[in-house]
Amino acid sequence: MLPLIKVGLPESNKLMPMLEQVLYSGMLAEGEPVYEFERQFARHFGLDRAVAMSSGTAALHAALVLAGVAAGDEVITTSMTAEPTNVVILQIGAIPVFADVDISSGNLDPADIAQKITKKTRAIVVVHYAGIPVRLAEIAEIAQRHGIPLIEDCAHALGARYNDKGIGCVGDFAIFSFQAIKHMTTIDGGVLTFKDESLLRAAKKFRWFGLEKGIPRTEVDITSVGYKYNMHNVAATIGLAQLDVIDNVISRHQANGHFFDEHISSISGLSVPTFDATALPSYWLYTVFSDDFADIEKRLAEVGVAANKLHRPNHYHSIFKPYAGELPQLEKYYQRMIHVPCGWWVTDDDREKIVDALKRG
Ligand SMILES: Cc1ncc(COP(=O)(O)O)c(C=O)c1O
Structure with missing residues (x-):
C-alpha cells in the first residue's frame, strides 16, 4: 500500500x-x-x-x-x-x-x-x-x-x-x-x-x-x-x-502537489484547496474535496493507495467540548475532505495512478 x-x-x-x-x-x-x-x-x-x-x-x-x-x-x-x-x-x-x-x-x-x-x-x-x-x-x-x-x-x-x-x-x-x-x-x-x-x-x-x-x-x-x-x-x-537533503524532499512534495493541483482540479465532482497567490505550499498532505470521500478512499485502496482524513477536529474531543461553539464551515470542510499521499515517496507512476483512479470515481 x-x-x-x-x-x-x-x-x-x-x-x-x-x-x-x-x-x-x-x-x-x-x-x-x-x-x-x-x-x-x-x-x-x-x-x-x-x-x-x-x-x-x-x-x-x-x-x-x-x-x-x-x-x-x-x-x-x-x-x-x-x-x-x-x-x-x-x-x-x-x-x-x-x-x-x-x-x-x-x-x-x-x-x-x-x-x-x-x-x-x-x-x-x-x-x-x-x-x-x-x-x-x-x-x-x-x-x-x-x-x-x-x-x-x-x-x-x-x-x-x-x-x-x-x-x-x-x-x-x-x-x-x-x-x-x-x-x-x-x-x-x-x-x-x-x-x-x-x-x-x-x-x-x-x-x-x-x-x-x-x-x-x-x-x-x-x-x-x-x-x-x-x-x-x-x-x-x-x-x-x-x-543537506531537505530541499530535495520538499521539492518532491511540491512537484507532486503542483501535479495534483493541475490534474485533480479538472476532474468533474472534485475540487482542490485554494490559497493566496503569494503562498507557496509545501504539500505535506494533499487534500481532495468531493461529495463522497468514502468513494475516493475505496477507489484508491483498490489500486493500493492509502487515503484518509488523518486528523479529527479537536473540538470533537471531550476535553475541548466546553469550548466547541458553532463551526459550520469546518463541519462542511471535514465532511468533504480526504488526504491523498503527496510526499517524496510518491513516484511519477504513483501520482498518475492516483489521478486515474480519481477519474474513475
Ligand atoms: C499541526 C501540529 N502542531 C503541532 C504538532 C506538535 O509537534 P510535535 O509532535 O513535534 O510535538 C504537530 C505534530 O504532531 C502538528 O501536526
Missing part, C-alpha cells in the same frame, strides 16, 4: 557515521551540535533565529508563554489541526477559542478570527494545515490592529513560502516540528523562532528549567519556571544530516 505518510531519513551511509561520531563523543546533551543545527536551520529557512527544542509541542508551549498567555486568557485557534496545537493551550490553563475555517483550505478564516477577538484574547494561533499557508497578510493585519501576538504553527509547512519568504517569518512567533512523520525528522524535536530578539534569553531559560546556561550551577538563580525542553546533540546531528 502506498502510505499517506512516511518517515524519511538520509541514506544510512551518510547518517550512520555522523551518529556514531556523536554517540561516542561523550557529549550527548545540549551542546555544539544543537547550536550548529540552530544556526544552519535558521539560515536555510530564512528565519531570524532558531531555538531548538525537544518537540514542536514544547516550542508551542514556549511561544504561548513568551507571548504572555497565562491561565484564564483566551487564545484564538483552529480545531482543524493535530491535537498538540490545542492541548498545550489547556496545559497553560488558557481558553481555546475556536474560529471557523475557510472551506476551501481548512485554514482559519480571517473574518471569523476578527469576530472572535475579545478583551481577553492574548494570542492568535494559526496552523498552516497540510502545508498550505493561511491567509497570512489578512490575519497579520488583524493581529497588528488589535495588538495581539500572532503565533504560526508551521508543523506541517516546513519549506512553504509566503511573499517569497520562508514560512514562519510573518508572525511574532513560529514553531516547527521534527516529529517522526514530518517533512524532516530528528526522531522528535522542534524549533521556536520569534521576531523580538530580546526574548532570546528567556526562550533559552524556558527550555532548561529556568536555568541560564553559562552561569556556574552554584551561582545561577532561577527567577521563572522553565521546563526540560532542550534538544540533545543526537537529535541535532540527525537534523544536521537532514538539512
Whole structure:
C-alpha cells in the first residue's frame, strides 16, 4: 500500500557515521551540535533565529508563554489541526477559542478570527494545515490592529513560502516540528523562532528549567519556571544530516502537489484547496474535496493507495467540548475532505495512478 505518510531519513551511509561520531563523543546533551543545527536551520529557512527544542509541542508551549498567555486568557485557534496545537493551550490553563475555517483550505478564516477577538484574547494561533499557508497578510493585519501576538504553527509547512519568504517569518512567533512523520525528522524535536530578539534569553531559560546556561550551577538563580525542553546533540546531528537533503524532499512534495493541483482540479465532482497567490505550499498532505470521500478512499485502496482524513477536529474531543461553539464551515470542510499521499515517496507512476483512479470515481 502506498502510505499517506512516511518517515524519511538520509541514506544510512551518510547518517550512520555522523551518529556514531556523536554517540561516542561523550557529549550527548545540549551542546555544539544543537547550536550548529540552530544556526544552519535558521539560515536555510530564512528565519531570524532558531531555538531548538525537544518537540514542536514544547516550542508551542514556549511561544504561548513568551507571548504572555497565562491561565484564564483566551487564545484564538483552529480545531482543524493535530491535537498538540490545542492541548498545550489547556496545559497553560488558557481558553481555546475556536474560529471557523475557510472551506476551501481548512485554514482559519480571517473574518471569523476578527469576530472572535475579545478583551481577553492574548494570542492568535494559526496552523498552516497540510502545508498550505493561511491567509497570512489578512490575519497579520488583524493581529497588528488589535495588538495581539500572532503565533504560526508551521508543523506541517516546513519549506512553504509566503511573499517569497520562508514560512514562519510573518508572525511574532513560529514553531516547527521534527516529529517522526514530518517533512524532516530528528526522531522528535522542534524549533521556536520569534521576531523580538530580546526574548532570546528567556526562550533559552524556558527550555532548561529556568536555568541560564553559562552561569556556574552554584551561582545561577532561577527567577521563572522553565521546563526540560532542550534538544540533545543526537537529535541535532540527525537534523544536521537532514538539512543537506531537505530541499530535495520538499521539492518532491511540491512537484507532486503542483501535479495534483493541475490534474485533480479538472476532474468533474472534485475540487482542490485554494490559497493566496503569494503562498507557496509545501504539500505535506494533499487534500481532495468531493461529495463522497468514502468513494475516493475505496477507489484508491483498490489500486493500493492509502487515503484518509488523518486528523479529527479537536473540538470533537471531550476535553475541548466546553469550548466547541458553532463551526459550520469546518463541519462542511471535514465532511468533504480526504488526504491523498503527496510526499517524496510518491513516484511519477504513483501520482498518475492516483489521478486515474480519481477519474474513475
Ligand atoms: C499541526 C501540529 N502542531 C503541532 C504538532 C506538535 O509537534 P510535535 O509532535 O513535534 O510535538 C504537530 C505534530 O504532531 C502538528 O501536526
